[in-house]
Amino acid sequence: MLTAITGINWGDEGKGRMVDLLSSRYDIVIRYQGGNNAGHTVVNDKGKFILNLLPSGILRDGTVNVMGPGMVIDIEHLAGEMKRLTDQGIKITPDNLKISDRATICMPYHKLLDVLEEDRLGDAKFGSTRRGIAPVYADKYMKKSFRIGDLLDFEYIKKRMPGIIEWKNLTVHKGYGHEPIKAEDMISWLETYGLPIKDFICDTTQYLTEEIKKGKKIMFEAQLGALRDIDFGIFPYTSSSSSIAGYAPVGAGIPGEKLDDVCGIMKAYSSCVGEGPFTCELFGDAAFELREAGGEYGAATGRPRRVGGFDVPASKYGSLVQGATYIALTKLDVLSFYKKIPVCVKYDVDGVLTDKFPSGDKLNRAKPVYEYLDGWGCDISDCKKFEDLPKAAQDYVKYIEKAVERPIKYISVGAEREQYIEMDI
Ligand code: GDP
Numbered sequence: 001m002l003t004a005i006t007g008i009n010w011g012d013e014g015k016g017r018m019v020d021l022l023s024s025r026y027d028i029v030i031r032y033q034g035g036n037n038a039g040h041t042v043v044n045d046k047g048k049f050i051l052n053l054l055p056s057g058i059l060r061d062g063t064v065n066v067m068g069p070g071m072v073i074d075i076e077h078l079a080g081e082m083k084r085l086t087d088q089g090i091k092i093t094p095d096n097l098k099i100s101d102r103a104t105i106c107m108p109y110h111k112l113l114d115v116l117e118e119d120r121l122g123d124a125k126f127g128s129t130r131r132g133i134a135p136v137y138a139d140k141y142m143k144k145s146f147r148i149g150d151l152l153d154f155e156y157i158k159k160r161m162p163g164i165i166e167w168k169n170l171t172v173h174k175g176y177g178h179e180p181i182k183a184e185d186m187i188s189w190l191e192t193y194g195l196p197i198k199d200f201i202c203d204t205t206q207y208l209t210e211e212i213k214k215g216k217k218i219m220f221e222a223q224l225g226a227l228r229d230i231d232f233g234i235f236p237y238t239s240s241s242s243s244i245a246g247y248a249p250v251g252a253g254i255p256g257e258k259l260d261d262v263c264g265i266m267k268a269y270s271s272c273v274g275e276g277p278f279t280c281e282l283f284g285d286a287a288f289e290l291r292e293a294g295g296e297y298g299a300a301t302g303r304p305r306r307v308g309g310f311d312v313p314a315s316k317y318g319s320l321v322q323g324a325t326y327i328a329l330t331k332l333d334v335l336s337f338y339k340k341i342p343v344c345v346k347y348d349v350d351g352v353l354t355d356k357f358p359s360g361d362k363l364n365r366a367k368p369v370y371e372y373l374d375g376w377g378c379d380i381s382d383c384k385k386f387e388d389l390p391k392a393a394q395d396y397v398k399y400i401e402k403a404v405e406r407p408i409k410y411i412s413v414g415a416e417r418e419q420y421i422e423m424d425i
């Protein structure tokens with residue numbers, strides 16, 4: 001059984017929370033793209049955890065976690081995250097964490113270049129998390145990056161480092177005028193943070209192939225939503241990796257495998273971190289009350305998130321490109337304060353109404369068309385069955401199901417592990 005669990009919207013849909021819930025049904029959880037640029041928040045019986053790099057299955061005893069070849073890994077950040085979790089009582093050993101030897105290392109100069117470029121852009125900045133993700137993916141495709149497996153062979157690193165640093169300094173030093181990077185500093189950085197993770201490094205493709213033969217159940221965990229995918233998202237305000245489910249087997253290191261199903265995580269309203277078109281955006285008091293109700297501040301950065309009502313064109317498109325077989329609708333409880341719930345039902349693009357999600361500059365010109373659905377005005381966070389929900393909440397769920405043309409299998413009504421409703425579909 002191979003299941004991808006992916007975001008439908010702009011990210012922060014509650015993927016970490018859903019993976020934490022569903023991971024008990026799987027033997028292995030794999031992260032297949034991205035780096036520490038996003039954050040998942042998980043609240044369970046062990047406490048509250050923020051994960052940037054580690055798969056969410058790390059919080060469950062007996063689940064094996066894999067960091068796949070599609071990832072870019074800042075090993076200094078990884079060391080910090082492993083320490084934080086260990087201090088919180090989580091056991092991390094080579095038995096429950098395996099890091100692909102083919103994953104790419106995000107170096108300190110990638111972070112530096114991210115900062116230098118965002119600062120250079122000033123007001124035209126991309127709103128990057130400044131964690132080096134775009135520069136490291138660029139280097140990967142330039143074939144001038146280091147891979148996790150290289151940490152097992154420092155002679156190889158030492159051989160390649162001077163040439164790569166000479167090339168990097170053409171931009172860092174000669175281009176941006178920053179002081180030059182030194183090869184020996186980078187080698188000692190790799191030694192400091194690489195040596196402690198040596199035992200976790202392996203050929204995860206071999207490992208997973210054997211486990212699949214044994215019939216193990218596998219979950220692929222995406223870190224960003226569909227609308228941040230490099231090809232299908234709101235380019236250029238996307239991430240630099242493929243976050244869609246279709247890429248999951250590739251980025252996980254088992255490119256010959258096919259997914260059995262795709263669980264699309266969709267939020268009952270919208271939020272977006274950083275720059276870029278966000279058609280359904282609410283402003284002023286309307287934004288403030290929704291942001292406060294939903295606690296919409298970034299897990300990785302603490303930045304206030306932009307918020308809006310549920311966005312039909314964007315969510316329908318997100319479900320389509322993810323190939324979602326079913327939906328997990330999250331944060332429905334957040335809407336309980338509304339008398340009338342704002343929903344962006346269509347876009348107005350140059351005077352034409354559409355429920356299709358546009359690309360390019362058309363998306364920048366799109367204006368939201370809002371309608372208002374009945375609110376329920378009471379706490380729903382203890383509801384365990386669909387029938388327990390007030391009629392207006394049931395109608396809201398059914399409205400969304402129809403709008404995105406996918407069945408809703410889970411409804412999350414709170415951040416804690418057991419605060420959810422499972423539907424028969
Ligand atoms: P991710 O990046 O998709 O994993 O999502 P984040 O962790 O960045 O943001 C989701 C936030 O909403 C976290 O703080 C979760 O604890 C919280 N959360 C998830 N599901 C629910 C829910 O159903 N209700 C409420 N109130 N909070 C939720």
Ligand code: MG
Pocket residue numbers: 011012013038039040041299
């Ligand atoms: Mg997040």
